[in-house]
Amino acid sequence: MSRRARHATSDTRRGMKRSTRMSITAALVIFLSLTSSIGFAAWTASTTKTATATAGTIAVSTAPSGGTGTITALGPFTYTSTAKTVTKPITVRNTGSVEATLSSITMSRTGSLPGSQIDVKFWAGTSSACASATPTVSNTLDVTAPVSLTSLGITIAASGSATLCASTTFTGSMTTYAGQTTTAVFAVNTIAGTLWTATDSLAPSSRTFTQDVYIVVAPNAPTGAACTPNADKNLITISWNAPSGFAVPNGGYNVYWNGTSIGNVTSTSTLVANKGNTGTDALMTDTGNSSSGANTGSLTVRAVASNGLESVDSAAIPIKPENGNSGIACGP
Numbered sequence: 003m004s005r006r007a008r009h010a011t012s013d014t015r016r017g018m019k020r021s022t023r024m025s026i027t028a029a030l031v032i033f034l035s036l037t038s039s040i041g042f043a044a045w046t047a048s049t050t051k052t053a054t055a056t057a058g059t060i061a062v063s064t065a066p067s068g069g070t071g072t073i074t075a076l077g078p079f080t081y082t083s084t085a086k087t088v089t090k091p092i093t094v095r096n097t098g099s100v101e102a103t104l105s106s107i108t109m110s111r112t113g114s115l116p117g118s119q120i121d122v123k124f125w126a127g128t129s130s131a132c133a134s135a136t137p138t139v140s141n142t143l144d145v146t147a148p149v150s151l152t153s154l155g156i157t158i159a160a161s162g163s164a165t166l167c168a169s170t171t172f173t174g175s176m177t178t179y180a181g182q183t184t185t186a187v188f189a190v191n192t193i194a195g196t197l198w199t200a201t202d203s204l205a206p207s208s209r210t211f212t213q214d215v216y217i218v219v220a221p222n223a224p225t226g227a228a229c230t231p232n233a234d235k236n237l238i239t240i241s242w243n244a245p246s247g248f249a250v251p252n253g254g255y256n257v258y259w260n261g262t263s264i265g266n267v268t269s270t271s272t273l274v275a276n277k278g279n280t281g282t283d284a285l286m287t288d289t290g291n292s293s294s295g296a297n298t299g300s301l302t303v304r305a306v307a308s309n310g311l312e313s314v315d316s317a318a319i320p321i322k323p324e325n326g327n328s329g330i331a332c333g334p
Contacts, residue, residue, distance in 0.1 A: 058100035060200045062192045077211030081172035083308040089169040091130045096158040102192040104156040106148040113184035117144030119174035127165035183214040221305040224316040229332035236279040241271035253306030260299040296327040
C-alpha cells in the first residue's frame, strides 16, 4: 500500500473515533436529560397527606340513663335491733367511648355516728336483688383512702352498665349510739388502660345518703295485773296485759318480788312459788316458808324492750302467806 493510501486510511479511522465519541456523548446527554425529567416528574407528582386522630373518652355515672343517682338509695335508713343491715344495688354506667374497669370507690362521712361502727361491703351483682356473692370487698365507713375494687373484676363496655352491690351494717350498741346520725358520700372510679381515669360525674348531692340509729323508748307499763289462786297452796298465778305498742321482738317481762328481780318470762302470765317450793318451774320469792311473815309483800311486772330498757312497774299485786308460813296466796 502506498504512503498516501495509508495516510488516508489513518485519517478515516481517526474520523470514525471522533464520530463515535460524539455519538456516545450525545447519547449520555440525552440519557441524563431523560432521567432528570423522570426524577423531576416523580418529585412533582408526590403529595403531602394529613389526618386527624380522635382519642376515646372515659367517663362514669352512677345514675341510670335519664334517672337519679343510685347511691342515694342507701339512705335515709334507720338502724334498729332487728334491721341492722341495708343492701342496695348501685348502677355503674360507662358513659365514655372506651371500655373501662371499675377501679375503686372513695368514701367520706360527717356526723355524730362514728364510721367505725358501720361495716361496708361491695360485690359484683348479677341483678338488682344483690344476692350475696364472692369476692367481696369489706371495710368500715371511716376509711378515707380510696378502696380498691379491682378484685371484683367489673369491666364495662362503652355505653354499657354494671351492678355494684353495696351493704352497710351497724355493728355498735343500739343504746350507746341511739339517735346518732352519719351522712356519707360515695364516688366510684374507673380506669382504662393504665393512665385514663374517671370519677362519678354526678354532683355530690346525688351520691349522698344519711343513716341513723333508732332512739329506743322505754315501753309502756303492763296493765291489768292480777293474781289467781292455785289448788296447790304453794303456788299462785299472776297475769297482766301487754302494754300498748309493745311489738315483737322484745325482751319479755321482768318480774319483781318486793323490788328484787326474780326472773324473766316471755308470756303474759307465770306461776310464782315461795322459796321453799322447789318442785316446779315457777318463779320463786326470796323468802322461805319457815320465816316469820314469809311471803308477805307484792309482785310487780315490767315490760322489757329488745335492748333491755325497762318500763316502769305495773300495778302491785299483793301477796300473803298461805297455810301459816308454808304457802303463798293472793292478798291482801
